[in-house]
Amino acid sequence: MSSSNSAASPPSYSFKAVSDDSAVELFLIDARMQLVARGRRELITEQPIGVYTLKLRAGPTSREEVILLDRNMTYPVEPLRFASAVPLNATSETHEYQQAAAKDLSRKVNVELGKGASIFVFARDWTPDNGKVRSGHHPAEGLTLCSEQGVKLVDFQTQSVTDMSGDPWAACRVSVNPGLYRLAVRVATGEYFEMTLTALPGYFLKVFLVQRDESASGRGRHPDLARASVLMSRHEEFDKDSEESRIAEMAKLALVDRRRVYGTEMNRFLTKKAENPMLGILGGHLLLLEKEVDTALLRTVVQNLRKILPTPHPDVEALALAAGMVTAHRFTMPPMLRASWQIVLNHSVHQPELVPIGSLAASLATLITQQDPWLIWCRPGAKRQIDQRQRGIANFIKEQLEPSLVQLMSKMILSKAPKRVPALDKLMGELNLPPSTVAHLVEKFLHHTKSAVPKTVSDEKAPVKRTVAGRAAVRKQTPPKRAK
């Protein structure tokens, strides 16, 4: 190489990098760590001769490659192996034997509870050393399928097909009537973490879970709902090479990151996709992340989804609200996605009837956890813990409201018909709870007392050290690290 220390301008070269992954972001960073070019799926630029870093990113997963740009080049980009609960090819946490088991068992019904819809659950463990140091832990321990009312229907620990060799897995396909169900995980502390599953006629719902080790916080080892992957298609058999599944996974990761990943090209793709409604739902939410929301496109997404889905889907109806469309749906059960729930909350300020008084959704609103993208709620082992949290909110309400409005809210619950009270709009927006929940809290804690509600006496006198929302106390062999 000749010396380039002369004053003449250095030569520039064209650089092109293309990824087969539709949702991968590409960044070109110069030697001083400054971003000089970026793209979605492909990056085309012209830069001076130099050493650059090409960074690929999909959700939380990224990879860097160092490039000496000393000629025009088209750079081949290998697939980005991101972590996924789905044992897809070209992901970072999978074994071939788990892929084979998922494919094989997704075709066979293990439990018959009804007809017309199907829920396939595949819980597995994954370790880098392929289970050489075995936990001996059943991957579906504590995992159950419950009815909308919370009645246990399937115990996956006892009713799954299981293989405890290597990294263990458990698989169970349940034939069900179409409708809403609850997927629940009971952890070692006695708490239940739950999320909504929507079983639709003619569609095969597949849920994939990996293990999470929360031994340090006392919750033990258990299936991780937060990292759950939910696929929905008309094909019963699991396909490890499915491009749609891969895209759906990346869409899910992008939603968690609030990252605008999909460009116009992908948005058009989403409006045409009828085979995987979850992809359409996720895509709809990603559209809402754009700086300027293409409402017309969102309406098309919702209309297409409503056409292909035989019964109303709560997440689709939430997207309808966001698109300014009318919905007759009542959210008695929470939707699957947290982003969907936030839309419902925002609209419930002016349409309180969206979340009916006394509904499961209204009762769970104060139990929502910090997880994304799924809406996961936690039923504590002790009712006292529910009361503590709710009392804190009730006290805040009391500080903000005139007594007459407090009385009005308690009458609302007695009438079982939430009505909009414009004077309360601001408070409702701030609390981020449906009016039906707020009315219930007022009735429960404030209606009966003219004197002050006891301040959070229990946590003032005996403060409880709790794991803060989002903190992950990590136990490791090396000195422990903590999340803040």
Add this chain to the structure above:
Amino acid sequence: MAKTDHALVVGLSHYPAFQMLDGPVTDAEDFYQWLIDKGGGDVPANQVKKMISKPLNKKVSVTAGKPSSDDIEAFFVGLEDIANRNQKNGHGRQVGRRLYIFLAGHGFALTPGAGLLAANASITRPKFHIPGMDWANLFAMGLWFEEILLFMDCCRNTPTTFIPNPPGLQVARNADPARQCKRLYVFAAPHGRLALERKFGHVTRGVFSQTLMTGLRGAAANPATGEITSESLRGYLFNNMRSFLDPADLLRNEIAQEPALEPSTAETGPSFVIARVAVKNFPIRITPPAKTKGKVMNIRDGIAGLPVIMSTKSNGKPWDIQLPTGNYVVEIVGGPPLKTFIVRAGEEHHVEF
């Protein structure tokens, strides 16, 4: 120039109602030291408000947790006194040149930004938090400062319950559209992710804070000028925080591998010089093949033109050098193909052919 700078530094390791953290107090002390150091921020010490928690030796009521949200907000409210005084003296309401806000402790995601939980917060008292970005934006809108830097080392997961605590200060919007506040806001984690702390040697530090302080002490400086600019610090933080994480943590989806830089550069104004420091170099060992003995070995900087910055004759044995962060090329004239490498803070560097 720094004599009119002001700073708030908060480190909360001890919470009556939450699990203790080990890093924030140390992180805050370190940032404070950099601020008042003449070779760092050079901010007058009496214009830096440092608030750190103290160990809880006995059961403390959550309402008595210190520093409380009111304590922290008192700093912001106190800036109004300075604004009023300046206005009275005919200097307008600008408080100073630059405002630094450093907040470390437990936190959660706001949209946008993050909330730092004060020591008097609890699960049932989520109102007692500091929305750092809201306060920074308030002063930016009023042009109380020409430059604002906000660093928040806390988690940004979605809160379980949320009660807002917006800034309770009225600030008039800056009337001169030609003058805009330049900003740099950096969060330890993107929305929805967790910020970690870990041991570095014997000391526990926030991963983000450790990355930040290494950068402010020279790793983020332009090697040619010694200047740390908002642009160079952004690039440094975005590309180096990963190397401060344990490799096992890189496999965990919920852990932040890069900080979040919000809002975008299009909204934060042009780049500005933060400090001029001694450039920090990092050790690199280059091991040439034995058969290259006698050949010229060049280190080329990866910037445009690939200029040669170091040269020696290979003796077939390891060559130990020091370089600042960046991309480079090793060239053995008449020898094997060029070898590229990246120098990052927080990593060991061995280049072999």
